[in-house]
Amino acid sequence: MLSILLLIPLLTALLCYSLRNRKAVEYANFLGAALLAGASIPLIVASLTSPRFSLDGMLYMDALSSYMMAIVVLISLVTAIYSVDYMGQEFEEGIIKLKDLRQYYALMHLFIFTMLLTIVSNNLAVFWIAIEGTTLVSALLVGLYKNTQSIEAAWKYIILCTVGLTFALLGLFITYYASTSVVGGSGTLNWTELRDIAYKLNPSTMKLAFIFILVGYGAKAGLAPVHNWLPDAHSQAPTPISALLSGILLKCSFIGIIRFIIIVNRSTGDSYANGLMLFFGLLSMGIATAFILLQNNYKRLLAYHSIEHIGIIATGIGIGGFWGIYGSLLHILNHAVVKTLLFFTTGRVRLRYHSTKIEKVKGVMTRMPVSGTIMLLAALAIAGTPPFNIFLSEFIILKAAADFGKWTTLALFLIFATIIFGGVLHHFGSMAFGKSERGENEKERKPVSVVLIGMAAVMLICGLYIPPFLGNMLANSVRIILGD
Amino acid sequence: MKSWIQVFSIIDFISVGILLTAIAMNAFRRLESYLRAYILNSWLLSLLIAIVAFMIGETHLYIASVTTLLSKGIIIPLLLKKIVRQMAITYDDEPYISTALSLTISGILVAVVYTSLSEGIFVIGFSKHVLQISIAVILIGLFIMITRKKAITQVIGLLCMENGLFLAGFSLTFGMPIIIELGVLFDMLMGVIILGIFSIQIKRAFASADLDKLTILKG
Numbered sequence: 001m002l003s004i005l006l007l008i009p010l011l012t013a014l015l016c017y018s019l020r021n022r023k024a025v026e027y028a029n030f031l032g033a034a035l036l037a038g039a040s041i042p043l044i045v046a047s048l049t050s051p052r053f054s055l056d057g058m059l060y061m062d063a064l065s066s067y068m069m070a071i072v073v074l075i076s077l078v079t080a081i082y083s084v085d086y087m088g089q090e091f092e093e094g095i096i097k098l099k100d101l102r103q104y105y106a107l108m109h110l111f112i113f114t115m116l117l118t119i120v121s122n123n124l125a126v127f128w129i130a131i132e133g134t135t136l137v138s139a140l141l142v143g144l145y146k147n148t149q150s151i152e153a154a155w156k157y158i159i160l161c162t163v164g165l166t167f168a169l170l171g172l173f174i175t176y177y178a179s180t181s182v183v184g185g186s187g188t189l190n191w192t193e194l195r196d197i198a199y200k201l202n203p204s205t206m207k208l209a210f211i212f213i214l215v216g217y218g219a220k221a222g223l224a225p226v227h228n229w230l231p232d233a234h235s236q237a238p239t240p241i242s243a244l245l246s247g248i249l250l251k252c253s254f255i256g257i258i259r260f261i262i263i264v265n266r267s268t269g270d271s272y273a274n275g276l277m278l279f280f281g282l283l284s285m286g287i288a289t290a291f292i293l294l295q296n297n298y299k300r301l302l303a304y305h306s307i308e309h310i311g312i313i314a315t316g317i318g319i320g321g322f323w324g325i326y327g328s329l330l331h332i333l334n335h336a337v338v339k340t341l342l343f344f345t346t347g348r349v350r351l352r353y354h355s356t357k358i359e360k361v362k363g364v365m366t367r368m369p370v371s372g373t374i375m376l377l378a379a380l381a382i383a384g385t386p387p388f389n390i391f392l393s394e395f396i397i398l399k400a401a402a403d404f405g406k407w408t409t410l411a412l413f414l415i416f417a418t419i420i421f422g423g424v425l426h427h428f429g430s431m432a433f434g435k436s437e438r439g440e441n442e443k444e445r446k447p448v449s450v451v452l453i454g455m456a457a458v459m460l461i462c463g464l465y466i467p468p469f470l471g472n473m474l475a476n477s478v479r480i481i482l483g484d
Numbered sequence: 485m486k487s488w489i490q491v492f493s494i495i496d497f498i499s500v501g502i503l504l505t506a507i508a509m510n511a512f513r514r515l516e517s518y519l520r521a522y523i524l525n526s527w528l529l530s531l532l533i534a535i536v537a538f539m540i541g542e543t544h545l546y547i548a549s550v551t552t553l554l555s556k557g558i559i560i561p562l563l564l565k566k567i568v569r570q571m572a573i574t575y576d577d578e579p580y581i582s583t584a585l586s587l588t589i590s591g592i593l594v595a596v597v598y599t600s601l602s603e604g605i606f607v608i609g610f611s612k613h614v615l616q617i618s619i620a621v622i623l624i625g626l627f628i629m630i631t632r633k634k635a636i637t638q639v640i641g642l643l644c645m646e647n648g649l650f651l652a653g654f655s656l657t658f659g660m661p662i663i664i665e666l667g668v669l670f671d672m673l674m675g676v677i678i679l680g681i682f683s684i685q686i687k688r689a690f691a692s693a694d695l696d697k698l699t700i701l702k703g
Contacts (some may be wrong), residue, residue, distance in 0.1 A: 125664040136674050143685070148700060152701055154682055166646060170652060173649075176657050186657075189661075189664070235701070
């Protein structure tokens with residue numbers, strides 16, 4: 001069942017590449033994404049309570065994977081719908097050719113496939129192969145426009161992430177070595193087996209392995225100070241791909257770190273990995289804060305927001321305890337929804353204004369009422385304004401920090417969040433309001449507006465209360481991480 | 485034969501060969517010699533795996549040796565040669581630092597690795613020297629990536645790093661299960677192809693194969 005699910009995006013990719021007609025490719029893309037979403041629901045529900053294996057123990061799904069899969073599938077579906085509009089418009093304007101459009105859809109579904117594979121892999125090396133696969137596929141997507149900027153961004157992206165992942169592979173070798181002295185013979189890299197023998201693994205070996213893993217997957221997740229590829233890649237990629245990169249790819253890589261922390265914590269105790277996560281989480285927030293204030297390009301602005309929010313997620317994990325981890329995991333979903341929404345709305349702004357400079361964009365609210373309003377709401381949400389969902393998860397993380405008496409963390413968190421709030425209001429306020437130079441009001445396209453309004457509703461509802469099934473998913477996932 | 489391998493410490497000899505070919509890359513300016521040093525490096529790696537396979541009689545190590553030879557020793561070099569020919573460049577004329585300095589620094593890197601891993605290391609594989617050499621090769625690969633300007637030399641530096649990584653993995657645990665190793669090699673092969681595509685695009689878009697032109701994106 002699990003392997004059949006993985007086949008859907010692969011086959012869609014093949015189909016998209018082989019079709020020669022624009023409409024046909026777009027339908028194949030939409031059907032593939034919808035089929036994936038439909039087929040994943042029974043699997044997600046089933047593995048919430050009882051974990052399942054597939055392919056000789058290589059693939060594994062538990063509550064944490066099903067939670068992540070739900071996010072990936074949801075964001076992929078809305079991105080597939082949005083792509084038809086966005087890339088279609090670029091095609092009509094002659095920015096891309098039909099060949100690029102086919103390539104785009106094929107690579108996008110391949111990208112979704114590699115991300116799904118990271119989530120359901122049980123073998124840590126399969127996870128590595130999948131995450132390196134995401135780099136390769138998405139680098140091609142980042143370089144899709146083949147102009148100097150996008151090639152530069154793609155080159156930096158692929159080189160930095162591959163070097164980082166090389167170190168992560170060294171970490172895996174060390175883990176494999178540590179496991180040979182426990183299980184004997186050829187050792188194991190299966191996460192489930194490593195988890196069971198984790199308390200016997202040599203703590204100092206695992207500490208060394210964790211450093212390499214953190215460098216490697218941290219680079220891919222966008223943790224400072226190894227985040228340099230992220231603003232370039234996110235700003236140069238086609239907008240729907242920016243949403244995928246920021247909304248889910250960073251988290252897929254982050255899940256790799258979390259899975260590893262589960263093993264390391266049992267071997268070395270909680271304080272080691274948690275301390276590192278707390279440090280790098282706060283560092284990411286701090287570095288992102290400085291760049292957010294000085295930014296004059298709204299796509300790069302959003303990219304730095306991703307670094308900030310990955311920092312928040314890492315901080316939550318670093319604080320630990322039930323509520324710290326709960327807040328972190330909830331933040332993964334909330335950030336995915338809000339950031340996708342922001343990229344989608346600013347993507348429409350870009351199509352209309354033909355610029356990514358903040359000062360060139362004025363009066364979005366009057367020219368594009370639906371997108372403009374939702375953009376402003378999402379911008380407020382990303383800054384952590386109640387009653388939106390990001391406020392809720394940030395509040396849970398802060399409460400956990402207070403419960404554990406981590407006052408320095410709490411203070412730094414609040415300072416960064418306040419400064420970022422000011423920056424967001426300034427930047428997005430100047431884009432949303434003001435007088436637009438050219439006043440023609442085109443009609444906004446319906447299907448996309450429906451998607452945007454739907455996601456904005458999710459953003460609001462999840463800020464007011466957590467639906468029982470979501471709460472259930474989160475609680476089960478937290479229990480997996482805490483290990484009881 | 486087996487005792488012969490041990491008496492003459494053939495394994496250490498070959499791994500020193502791997503180290504020397506990695507260091508030699510720092511001295512070359514011509515891309516062809518550069519590529520040759522990398523090919524020699526990969527062949528020595530494959531030979532080392534084959535000899536250990538013979539010593540301990542593991543079939544999966546023979547397979548690993550053959551796949552290493554095929555991918556890193558033959559297919560990737562052929563791809564790289566094709567890219568070099570398409571880009572029509574033969575020299576990496578102006579690296580950021582001089583040849584003498586880069587050789588000195590790689591010498592220092594080896595010394596640092598040897599002293600820092602000489603004691604207190606809890607990760608020891610079948611030969612202590614092999615692990616030290618592999619870490620040194622990884623660092624030298626990284627050093628090449630930092631100091632060279634051409635896109636293609638950066639790719640070769642990355643590949644050199646990955647050879648060191650495979651050597652490290654091999655010295656720690658006699659390699660990974662074969663299916664994993666194949667997956668990693670597949671990723672690497674795809675990586676080289678994609679990096680090749682991009683280096684040709686860099687040459688076309690920037691009208692130069694130098695990476696110091698890539699400074700448009702800032703902040």
